[in-house]
Amino acid sequence: MLDACARTDSLTVYWSKPAAAKAGQRYDVMLDGTVMATVDRTHCRLDGLEPDHAYRVDVAMVGADVDCGTNGESCEDGERVEDGTAVGSRVFRTAEHKRMIDVTAAPYRAIGDGTTLNTTAIQQALDDCGPRDAVLIPAGTFLTGALRMHADSELVVSRGAVLQGTADPRDYLPMAPSRFEGVELDCYSSLITIGHLDHDSGPNCSNVVIRGGGVIASGGRALAEAVIEREWGRVKAELAATGQSLDDYEKPETIPGRVRPRLITMANASHVELADVTLKNGASWNVHMIYSDHIVTHGCTFESHDVWNGDGWDPDSSEDCVIFDCDFNTGDDIIAIKSGKNPEGNVINRPTRRVRIFDCRATRGGHGLAIGSEMSGGVEDVKIWDCDLSGLWYGVEVKTTPKRGGWVRGLHVRDTVMRHAIIRAVPYNDDGVAADEPPVLEGFRFERVRLLGGVPADADEGAPREAVYVRGLPEPVPPIRNVVFREVTLGGAADAGDAEPGVRDIVADRCEGLEIRGVRCG
Template sequence: MPLQVPTILVLTPRTITVELAGVAARDQLDAVLDWRLVASGDVMQEGQAGRPVLTVEGLVPGIAYGLEIAGFGGLDFTAPRESALIDIRDHGASKAADNSAAFAAAIAAAPAGATIYVPPGVWRTGPVFLKSDLCLHLPHGAVLKGLAERQAYPILDAFDAEGKMQASWEGVPAACFASLLTAIDASHIAIAGKGVIDGAGAEGDWWDWPKETREGARRPRTVFANRCVDFAMAGVTVRNSPSWTIHPINCRKAMFADLAIENPADSPNTDGLNPESSSDVEIVGVRFSVGDDCVAIKAGKIWPDGRVPEPTRNVSVRHCRMERGHGGVVIGSEMSGSVTDVTVERCTLADTDRGLRIKTRRGRGGEVARIAMRDCVMDGVLTPLAINSHYFCDPDGRSDAVQNRAPAPVDKTTPHLRDVTFAGIVARNVHHALAYVLGLSESPIMGLVIEDISVTYDPQAQAGVPEMAEGLPELRHGGIITENTTNPIIRGIAWPGDSNSRERAS
């Protein structure tokens, strides 16, 4: 049987990121694998891979290479040619200056197919606006760092001059400070290398006003892509975000591979990666340690004028490690445009509050359907599976209209949840409950499957509320609690000390 060949995730003129497709490993390989990069019979680079994704930089555009990884078939590829290599220093960049003008000049000078080169060193700048057919190359040792002063960040209005949504906050159009890296209405953009993008959230006052506006605007992200096609990030570390770290909205074909996303545990609302109203999104081999949700998949809220946002469809999350966040993979609570066809596979979650979490409420409408988490390991997760149709978000979230458990009329603002699979999970040191599932009485959750789960409990666990809805009990070492679900399938649960694997559900 022929050996499986690694899959190319992102290929730029100077970097390649591959996935060791077909491996059963989660975020780490069972053993390190030797690799080498060959050109014209000569070994150009060599090293070891310890994870199912690998980024190699230092390619020369236009050169044919072979990538050899022990246990895999050889991968032959040619580094794409670039129309120009634009060094930011040639446009006035200095390590002791505000480099906003230098970045703008370098990008303005770049023809289609060019690479913007950020050399090793720390380069401070205000927001950088990317354009189509461009690669931003951040090699090892390069740090693109935001300025601390709020005055360095222009404000993006909610809508542009043509009436198109330009900036968004929690699911609706809203004025926001421009993000450190901003791309709007662009295509074929890659941000690649082993450098760092530092949003400077730890500086200035960004984390002092998480839910407020200042100067009439909301906080910036670190990377924001709006209506982009073929948007890719590979290899880089993104840290210290002022708010959500990476936020693609209304995008198609987005790839996020071999990234590290790092925000302090106490930094407010610093979600890791938030695809919103986007389709065909892949999140592969990303390491998360953040101050809120690691992956938050969204589809907006119904706009004040009644418009419904675009859906989010076809999202794949695999080989990722998620630490310390409020949730591992979270869907909602902004999901009015519907979120469908999400698969989470071969991931590791450690010390997050929730594992797979779906949250919505009356008034949102939309559908969440065909969601699957399989073959994942969770350790120290308070509640591995949480589904909440009475989530108390927004100013009216605790109102009777949202929290009342009696059936309400079904209309276009009624959310619907169906076909959620939670299978092949190892859940160690659970605190509150293995699963807490709360549907709407007028729109019960359909097609819920919980199967083939191995569970142990943290002996030091403290009782706590498993979800954010009114009237829920505090739980410690709970099993599977479901309310307003239609014929859930629950089977193959290995409870601690239970050799017969009985289903402990209520």
Template sequence: MMQKKQYINIIYTTILLGWGGVCTLKAQEPVHPIVQQVSFPKDTLQIIDFGAKGDGQFINTEPINKAITTISEKGGGVVLIPGGLWLTGPIEMKSNVNLHVQRDAVVLFTDDFGAYELVESNWEGEPAWRNQNPISGKNLENIAITGAGVIDGNGGAWRMVKRDKMTDAQWKKLVASGGVVDEGGKIWYPSESSLHGATTKNTGKGHAGQTAADFMDVKDFLRPNLLVFTACKRILLEGVTIQNSPAWNIHPLMCEDLTVRNLTVRNPWYGQNGDGLDIESCKNVLVENSTFDVGDDAICIKSGRDQAGRDRGMPTENVIIRNNIVYHGHGGFVIGSEMSGGARNIWVEDCSFIGTDIGLRFKTTRGRGGVVENIFINNINMVGIPGEAILFDMYYGMKGPLPTAGEQGDAVVEIPAVTAETPQFQNFVMRNINVNGAEKGIFFRGLPEMAIKNIVIEQANITAKKGVELIEASGIALKDLTLNVTEANPLVHVDNSKNIVFTDLKPVGDIDLLVRVSGKSTQNIVLTGAKVEEGKTISEFTNGASEEALVIK
């Protein structure tokens, strides 16, 4: 059981008083949550006693599920999967059961799509019809999957594959294996049904009165997530390797008291929707000492999509994520984009991201709504990040030209009203961030009607191609920031933002231009204690920005 953490003062933002005075607004960090743990009787049943065969050919769906049901009805205990290759269809968990997979055991889910029924489910934050999850449970209490063995979703049988993610030899082999290729020759699908689903609008989205029969023509496209627990309490996932999912690997939905410990979570880097862990509308969560190497976002916080998420109204809250390593993923730690129910009181500590596309990734868009707040991040290491080390983007998934810094300088732009559909990112504190290699160190892109606000970044050491870009941001404090960049023109760009304070900014290497200020609405930008060589250009003002918007101390 986790211990409570004492309240401490955290600076959320910096408020400027006129041009000279600066005051700090302080708030109290919430206490760490207490995550309730599982407990089981010592009784143990082996699946071989129910007729299971670990030869990789016999289908063990019935023996495994019978063992789980039997021990649950007896009051609970352990269902043991011993050494062997256990081919199976969907496994349905029951309350008070610990499914224990020994190290020399592999649970492999069948590639026979007929073994998976179409069921009412959830996909990317909205109700939908999907194939039955390989492992599932609903409204359960006190459940666990433990051990040191491997659980493999056989996802290669389900997933489409993009041509540009394969070598010529890999693509040729994939096409020769069967399946179909789209008209453009760019995407391989495992079947005609899968291709048909990909070209059908809103595939699988359920409406009143529809049944499974309405989706049979696109069944192969409706890939399941490997492990889904819905509205369950007291869950432990520990020790096992969970890999090769048709879609997301692990998806706890509306659960409470979840512990994820010492897991290895893997998906091919090219796997479509190959997320590692998606924690959606859950409360009281601990994720620690685990390793992720996946094809999409690695550790992700969600809470429903658009109207469906707002109607559910269940934020993901009280989450601790610590001592984890991510080797590949679209993001190391991610919030969004389906965050319409909100997210709050989340701690991310002592994690390393090695080669993730983006490091810390916070994404949303108009129409989502939801408030993401009280996020505390400390001691993060990043190496070889192809994109941004720290990214806030409120235009995620938008089609067509997106706003770039300064483009609204003289333009008349219609700004939407703030409604329940307007998302918000606010009250983040990040400390002790070390980055060796990224395309850009820090990038914020808020909305004109809703800035990214009240963000603190302290003690960050970043080596990247580009430095810092802040668009539509407010109340941002960056302190003790060391930037070693190869493309420093400018090092810092602030556009249509206000109340931004840079304290002890430390450029490394040749800096042609320290800061560019753009946009008519930019105001109260303070630069204090910056270490700049003589003869270098300090500031530049474009797209209607006033020179009075920048104060240098």
């Protein structure tokens, strides 16, 4: 993978970490044969370029003259990688200049005073946006309800600007088809919606950009509670008609809470870029992509504390999703990779594939970087590298339930700091008719990772203490298969000032093909 996001005067280039690359590997980034930068991460921004101009970009490893197969290098035994080994070469074109549609100008006349409701004005500007236009939110706080973006459109939330969603559920009507915790249902419209949900078809909205350096925020906890309150009566009546009760679920607010709006939803969307914005305080998940592909998120900050289900970035039955150079401080999982819940997810059967997560930071808070527990359509080929996840309660966690079905395979984590590596079944979110086949978990590789163990001071009582926790379901469910730990350092949480010293235990049960090599205590 060598790809780029283009502006009129810059290219943000990113690439997959080569198998032979070490921790701290350096790369030369060349533009038309000239070295423009040397970086120690797998992305680079090249500035000062001409608009609408084609450039050849080459990336090569620096200082890579090593014999692989020794010292824990992750490539074929005996292979030699020399200095200057190419990572990739492609031609990219910078963007054309676009006409800026300022929402404060005529005929829109939006007012950024934080109190005027601007939904109609901003939506009209978005509707008027053509392929050579971009909608500009200038400095100020622009209050709005739900908005929708169409294909070939761009939204620029400039530095100093806040696109602020209200806390009134009526501003997120009409409800629209969506998916929450693996089940399709009508939900309150997200603050920004891209595309229309249809699990039987491909993309229906492509080439959308949201960027700019500003803030996109919703009503957070206040909006979530207002939606739940509004939904109580309807949900109680529906459950009573089927002989059920809200007490049958994890929390009484579980069912009425499922219709809360996201911050940004992409449904059947393709080629969407989110860049250089702060995304905060969705009433549930912040960024949710469903049945979508080629989604790139970079340079963003996610903030959602004090929000139940306040996930940051959730690919759901989606493919080719990339996130890099992002910071997280969330009230739930920073990233949750999903593909539906039994039985509906098994029937729809749309996996999530080819997810790349690199150079991301979660040092201030969050639950985990999770795969599951809704994974009935399958999840495969997830690669994580060069991340600092030391602030998460659960580290990297693969989770399922006995009823779920589906599969998770092909997870590769390397050169990353986190508290735990967890593969297990969880006791919650296990409603629904069981799948015909039990879940399959196989093919996990952790290389050159530091597992701190322990828990942050704010973690709940159920958070694990062990650095490695791999526990398969009882028979007749197949064991967890082919789990590899290489060059792993255990412990170190106490050194970071945590309330509890690091726990270095390794728990493994119902595993087949478990390999642990090169473990040390730090």
